Amino acid sequence: MTSLSEETFRVLMDSAPTFATFLGLPGWDDQLEDVSVDGEQVIRARLADILSRVDESDEDPITRAVIRHQAESVITNIDARLVEHTVVWAMTAPVANLLSFAHEIDFSQRRHLVPRLLSQTADRLLNTDRRPVRRHVRTAATHVERFLASPTQEWEGDADLRPAFAAYRDVVLSLEGRDDEQAGLCWLPEGEANYAKLVRDFTTTSLSPAELHQLGLDLIANLREEYAEIGSRVWGTSEVPEIFHRLRTELLWANENDMVTNALEAVARAEAEAPKWFSRMPRTRCEVRLTPEQDRAVAPLAYYDSGAVDGSRPATYFVNPLGATERSRTLSEVVAFHEAIPGHHFQMTIAAETDLPNVRRFASIESYLEGWGLYTERLADEMGLYSSEEQRLGMLGFDAMRAGRLVVDTGLHAFGWSRQKAIDYLRENTVMSETEVVAEVDRYIEAPGQALAYMVGRLEIQRLRAEAQAKLGDRFDLKAFHDLVLENGPVPLSTLGDLVTTWASA
Structure with missing residues (x-):
């Protein structure tokens, strides 16, 4: 008999079959996302049925909490109809997601379904009372045009997919789009509730x-x-505007090689130090590679891809060398610790290597996932991993970005901020370059709410650690705390709180 956790995971993967293949799980290699209204409603009904049974199931309380969150999360995203007004960010836009996944997984059995996905997405964009932001319409069309201008890629095989992509591009270009002054959800029907x-x-x-x-x-x-304190030591000034200016203009990479070398050294240093802070280590190691050339124009500074459980793809920390000489070198180490070790690589790989149900091993719970990543940026400071005060300024820079996300994401989507107001706020209160600020704001517009997860999760993990330490005193074991947080897989923050409280009491 199939357990409720197995049934839930099957529905989740049915809704995202390319992700299932990305994870290295068999059974979905011949499927592609169905983003039609009817297709989404089928998934929604299956998940609503699961929610009606979860409280009476024989799953343990932690697994029930994860099932409940994962089912409600997909339903929330379906009801928000993001597919009808997002066209750039892969997390919400089906065609952008397709182009980002295509070269990383096996498309041989599903490439014939690509025209269907393109047609379904076009239909959703055309037949809706919502509109994407006008500038994102142009960006999405350019992304597809870049693909159309490239040589035939391996994942396309001998299928003639380019006409379907061209037709989708034409639909995108026909969209009217909304103005930057009305960039947030609150300007769309049912936006505040969504x-x-x-x-x-x-x-x-x-x-x-x-x-x-x-x-x-x-x-x-x-x-x-904190900026003023470190700035006074590095440059002899506590004037924050001057510190920001110098960070943006003085501490840049001389070349791409230096940037990549620094990333390699940071990951190696973290890997060597980690056993002093963690009892449980991932069996799979993390490789460091350059971002694939075709993705560099739209990829972030750096990112992590978990390894496939079938061994078909290694766990990889990707470094994007594009525009290295315009980027602050102070951000290199903090990103490596967040994305690779002891951040997402430890988190995702340790969970995947447990005997937990799949729905928990691979759960997408952003406040836990990104909260841990941000927690490890400060943990790396405790571990002595930053190589200089300049790199510690990078840690503060990322803290400011995540704090700024709380202000800007809510500003855009709840309080009606314009795109420019959001850009101005981040420009004044973070050390990100103009290019990075603009990219961040455009991401928040298309992925409403996601950017809130980082700081909320980090603060909760820190709070739980402090409470446990206060309760246990000299008996507090930081290694054991870290193992507890990681070995249970992604969980809602309230569930994590219950786990830590029980552990500290025992």
Whole structure:
């Protein structure tokens, strides 16, 4: 008899079969996402049925909590109809997602379904009362045009897919698009209600947009004090605007090689130090590679791809060398610790190597996943991993970005901020370059709520650690705390709190 956790995982993978293949799981290699209204409603009905049975199931309480979150998360995203007004960000836009996955997984049995996905996405964009932002329409069309201008790629095989992509591009270019002044969800039908649900989904808390907005403002103010302290040691100045200016203009990479070498050294240093802070180590090692050339124009500074469980793809930390000489070198190490070791590589690989049900090994719970990644940026400082005060300034820079996300994401989607107002706020309160600020804001517009998960999760993990340490005193074991957080797989923050409280009491 199939357990409820197995049934839930099957529905989740049926809704995202390319992700199943990315994970290295058999059974979905001949399937592609069905993003039609009817297709999404079939998935929604199956998940609603699971939710009606979860409380009476014989699954353990932690697994029930994960099942409940994962089912509600997919339903929330279906109901928000993001597919009808997002065209750039792969997390929400089907065609962008297709182009990002295509060269990483086996498409041989599913490439014949690509025209169907393109047609379904075009239909959703045309037949809706929502519109994407006008500038994103142009960006999406350019992305497809870049693909059409490239030589035939291996994943296409001998299938003639280019006409279907061209037809999709023409539909995108025909869209009217909305103005930058109305970039957020609150300007769309049912936008405020949808955003409130997405906030709950991504943070796994009851914090309101207004509370999150104020939290971000408070954190930004506190970070300016830390900038002043380190800036006085590095440059002899505590004037934050001057520190920001110097970070943006003086500490840049001389060339791509230096950037890549620094990343390799940071990951190696973290790997060597980690056994002092973790009892449980991933069996799979993390490779460091350059971002594939075809993805560099749209890829972030760096990112992590977990290894496939069937061994078909290694766990990899990708470094994007594009524009290296325009990037601050202070961000190199903090990104490596977040994305690779002891961040996402430890988190995702340890979970995948457990005997937990698949629904828990591979759960997508952003407040846990990104909260851990951000927690490890500060943990790396405790571990002595940063090679200089300059690199510690990079740690503060990423803290400011994540705090700024609380302000800007809620500003856009709950309080009606324009795109320019969001850009101006990040420009004034972070050390990101102009290019990075613009890219961040455009991401928040297309993935409402996701950016809130980082700081909310980090603060909760830190709070739980402090509470356990206060309760246990000299008996507190940081290694054991880290093992506890990682060995249970991704869980909602309330469930993580229950786990830590029980552990500390025992």
